[in-house]
Amino acid sequence: MAADGRARAGRFSTPHGMLETPVFAPVGTQATVKAVTPAQLHELGASLVLANTYHLYLRPGDQLVSDMGGLHQFMQWPKPMLTDSGGFQVFSLSDTRQIDDDGVTFRSHLDGSAHRFTPERAVAIQENLGADIVMVLDECAEPYDRAYNEIAMQRTHAWARRSMAARTRPDQAMFGIVQGGVFPDLRARSAEFIAAQQFEGNAIGGLSVGESKAEMYAMLDVVTPILPADKPRYLMGVGTPEDLVEGIRRGVDIFDCVLPTRLGRTGAVFLRAGGRLNMKNAEFARDTRPVDDACACYSCQNFSRAYLRHLVQTKEMLASTLLSIHNLHTLVQLAKDLRAAVLRHEFELYVTALNVRAGAIE
C-alpha cells in the first residue's frame, strides 16, 4: 500500500484477479451494467463490477444464479465482482418494511410479495450469487436523525458480528459497514467497532443520501483515519469526478455509483474535471467535436456531439450506450490516473492540474 498524504495506491487479491485501488466500480444492478456489454466494459477499462443483491434475489433468484455457475459465469464478467447486502434497496425501494433487531421484513417493489432479510440470510444469498466481495447487512438511517442513527448504528454493529459468524465461503472477502449519519462521534464509534471485527475490508455507508458534500467529506475525515490502513476502504454509492478526488484525497480506495449510467440514459455526460453537459442542448446540434477532446473512450474517439445530441433527441437506445460508456470511462480512468499520481507522489499536483470543479449542468 503506497501513500501520498492520505491518498493511497493499493492492491487487493481476489479469486478473479488482482484489484488495483483506487478503483471505480460500475453498477450492474440486475447482473448487467445498463446498456453496456461486458466487452464494452472491458474496453472502457472496468475492473470491479457491483451487482445488487436485492434485485437479483427477486429476479432471477440467487439459487438460479448459483445453479447457472454464479454471477461471473451468468453475466460473463470474468474480473472481480462485489455484491451489496440488499439492505439499502430494502430501505429505499420497498414501500413498506418492518425492522427489528433480528432483521427486516419488506415487500417486493415488483409484486408486493413479503420477504425477510436477516444478516445470515443476506450472507447466504450473497454466497449463492458468488461475488468476490460481499457486504454485511446494515441499516441506513436518515442522516440528520441522531436518535435513529444511534439505534441503527448499534443494530448495524450487531448484524456485522452475526454476518461474520454466518460466513461459509472462505474464497469471498467480507466488508463491514460504518454508519452514524452526519454525527462525528457516532461515526468515530462505528469506525472503531467495525475496524475491530477484522473484516477483509471496510465500507462507509449512509453517505450521499441527502447530506451536503461538506458533511460527507467531514465524515470521511473522521472515519478513514480510524479504519485499518492495510485494508481497502469502500465509500458506498458515491461517484462523481469531484467525489472521487475528494474521497481518494481522504484515503478512500473503492467507489461505486449508478450515476454514470443513469445520467447516460437521461442524456447527460460527465466532464473529467467535474461539471456536466446536457447533450439535449441545441448548442450541440452542429458541434463536430467529441464530448471531451482528451477522452479515450469509444464514444469520444468516434462520435461528434452533434450525433450524440441527435441520438438523445430521437430517444435512440444507442444514446444510452454511448453516453454510459463515456461516463463510466471518465470515472474508471480518473481513479486509475489518481492511482498513478499517488505512486509518483504527485497527487495534489495532479489534482491542481485537473482543476476539478463542482458538478452542475452547464
Added chain:
Amino acid sequence: MAADGRARAGRFSTPHGMLETPVFAPVGTQATVKAVTPAQLHELGASLVLANTYHLYLRPGDQLVSDMGGLHQFMQWPKPMLTDSGGFQVFSLSDTRQIDDDGVTFRSHLDGSAHRFTPERAVAIQENLGADIVMVLDECAEPYDRAYNEIAMQRTHAWARRSMAARTRPDQAMFGIVQGGVFPDLRARSAEFIAAQQFEGNAIGGLSVGESKAEMYAMLDVVTPILPADKPRYLMGVGTPEDLVEGIRRGVDIFDCVLPTRLGRTGAVFLRAGGRLNMKNAEFARDTRPVDDACACYSCQNFSRAYLRHLVQTKEMLASTLLSIHNLHTLVQLAKDLRAAVLRHEFELYVTALNVRAGAIE
C-alpha cells in the same frame, strides 16, 4: 456475376468499398441500427447499412447531416450505405397525405407539420444524406387493389424518369423500383419499364406489405427474369431466414428489414434454419445453452439462454442489444453462406442441408 440456377453471387462497387451480394442490410432508421454500435455491426459482419430518408429529413434534417460530412461520417459507418426515398414511410407513418402526379404532401408523424416530397426533392435530400445507393420516390399501393396499383405504377414510372433526370451526384448509384401489387401482368410491365431506364440497380417494392408468402414469391418469379442480369436486384423490406433463401433462389441480391432488430427488442430470436424462439418463455430460465450452438455471434459465443431470458424479463436494454446482434448476424451470415454456396454451385444442396422451415414463434 456467378450464378447457380437463378441464384447469383455478385460484386457491386461503391465509393465505400466493394459490396458482395447476396447481402442482408441492417436498418439504421435514424442513422443508428437500434441498440447496436457501429463496432458491433462490424463485428457481426455487416457490410451494407440502410437509413431512412423520411426520418432523417425530419430529424436532424438532411442539410445538417450534409454539413456534418454526410451520413457515413455522422454515424461513423465507413462501409456502403443505402437510403430509401422516404416514400414508404410517407404512406405508412404519416396520418394524412395527399398524392398527385407531381408529388405527395404529408404531415410529420412527430409534430403534424406539413411537408412535400417530389421525386426531385427526394433525390436532393438523399444527395445531402450522401449514401452510396439512393432510391427513386415511388408509390406503394395496397397490394390487392388492381385499379389503384395501375395508377400507382404509372406514377412510379413517371417519377423514376424524373428522379433519373434530377441526379447531380455521379458518385451515388440510383436504383429504380418495380411496383404492381400482386398482379403478374402489372409486375411484368413495371419490370420492363424500370429495366429500360438504365438505373445502376433495380428494386422490387410493394411486397411483404400484407400479401401471402406464395404471392410474394410468385411476383419474384415474374420480375427477376425481366430485370437486367448484370445489375443488382434489391427486394425492399424483406428479411427472414426463409425469405432470404426464397429470394436468393429467385435471383434477388440485396435485402433489408427492420424485423431482426424489432424482434430483438421484443425478446424474440431467429433460428438460422427458420423459426423463432421467444426468450421470455419459462422453459429457458435454466437453459445453459446459447440461443444457437452453431452461431458465431457475440451473444451466442458468450451468453446462455437463461441469462438472455433474465434480461428480457427484467426489461434490460442489454436484451435488445444482444438479441439484435444475434438476429442481424443470423441474416448477414446466412446471405454470406448462400453466396459461398452459389460460388461452389451447391445452392440447392446447401439449402436442403439447412432444412429451412417457415417462421413461427415456437
